Amino acid sequence: QKEVEQNSGPLSVPEGAIASLNCTYSDRGSQSFFWYRQYSGKSPELIMFIYSNGDKEDGRFTAQLNKASQYVSLLIRDSQPSDSATYLCAVIEYGNNRLAFGKGNQVVVIP
Amino acid sequence: EAGVTQSPTHLIKTRGQQATLRCSPISGHTSVYWYQQALGLGLQFLLWYDEGEERNRGNFPPRFSGRQFPNYSSELNVNALELEDSALYLCASSLLVGTLPADTQYFGPGTRLTVL
Numbered sequence: 001q002k003e004v005e006q007n008s009g010p011l012s013v014p015e016g017a018i019a020s021l022n023c024t025y026s027d028r029g030s031q032s033f034f035w036y037r038q039y040s041g042k043s044p045e046l047i048m049f050i051y052s053n054g055d056k057e058d059g060r061f062t063a064q065l066n067k068a069s070q071y072v073s074l075l076i077r078d079s080q081p082s083d084s085a086t087y088l089c090a091v092i093e094y095g096n097n098r099l100a101f102g103k104g105n106q107v108v109v110i111p
Numbered sequence: 112e113a114g115v116t117q118s119p120t121h122l123i124k125t126r127g128q129q130a131t132l133r134c135s136p137i138s139g140h141t142s143v144y145w146y147q148q149a150l151g152l153g154l155q156f157l158l159w160y161d162e163g164e165e166r167n168r169g170n171f172p173p174r175f176s177g178r179q180f181p182n183y184s185s186e187l188n189v190n191a192l193e194l195e196d197s198a199l200y201l202c203a204s205s206l207l208v209g210t211l212p213a214d215t216q217y218f219g220p221g222t223r224l225t226v227l
Contacts, residue, residue: 032214043201043218044154088154092214097142097205098167099216101154 003027004091006102014110019076021105023089026070033065033072034090037083038104044088048074079109113138115219117202123225124192132187132222136204142166143185144205144216145177149198157200160185192226199223 003026013019025033032051036044048063050056050072056063062075072091076083086104116135124130136143145157156169160179174190183204189196200223203216 034215036218043199043221046215046217049215090154092216096167097144097159097214098156098169099144099146099154099203100156103153 004089004100004102006089006105008105010106010108012108012110013079015079015081017079019079019083019107019109021074021076021087021089021107022071023073023102024071025089025091025100027091027093027100028067028070029093030091032092033063034092034099035061035063035072035074036088036090038086038088040086047087076107079107081109081111083107084109115202115204115217117200117219117222119222120220121223121225123227125227126192126194128192128226130189130192130196130224132189132200132202132224133184134187134202134204134219135184136202137206137217140204140206140217141183142205142214143179143183144203145185145187146201146203146218147171147198148201148221149195152198154201158187189224194226197224197226 005024034049035047038044050063050065060077064073088104089102090099118133142161147155159167177187179185199221201221202219205216
């Protein structure tokens with residue numbers, strides 16, 4: 001059973017600052033890693049996916065993957081109030097296709 | 112391009128009844144997934160259908176079942192509803208099984224099921 005851990009509590013960041021979120025996973029067979037954003041009462045929205053070690057940048061978002069240490073992180077630069085949401089880390093095993101989710105990190109951007 | 116659609120948006124049932132939830136994937140997507148998001152429990156994988164067949168099943172009792180139709184839309188059935196089944200049920204779809212990055216899953220808006 002894959003485990004995906006997002007241990008940090010709610011994260012409050014001032015507008016314009018960098019929000020940093022971390023996620024660890026237990027299954028070394030995991031191949032694909034995803035970050036979803038979920039606003040309260042809404043469904044998850046894909047922000048980033050990453051497959052290879054290193055950094056991947058998309059606009060204000062940067063995902064970082066380290067398979068040796070089994071962690072994946074998400075940086076949100078120039079945080080905006082609209083970034084206030086719960087961020088879900090998800091991991092999928094190749095061929096299995098079930099997404100295993102962490103419990104999520106709530107981010108609050110303070111104007 | 113239309114995203115994943117789900118119906119109904121809200122569903123209220125009483126304990127012991129049956130619920131049927133529906134999902135239409137993104138055009139061209141052949142895989143459909145169902146997840147349950149209960150309060151405080153996070154997103155849990157329920158079922159995966161591809162090309163009309165059940166490919167994988169999460170740790171849920173048999174009263175959770177479903178099917179996928181020839182047009183790739185899908186139905187989730189929950190029999191003998193229990194109070195604990197109250198949750199947001201999310202459907203997701205992906206393009207191709209096992210092909211990166213085509214296996215990225217995109218979620219629909221969800222059906223909120225309330226069991227009284």
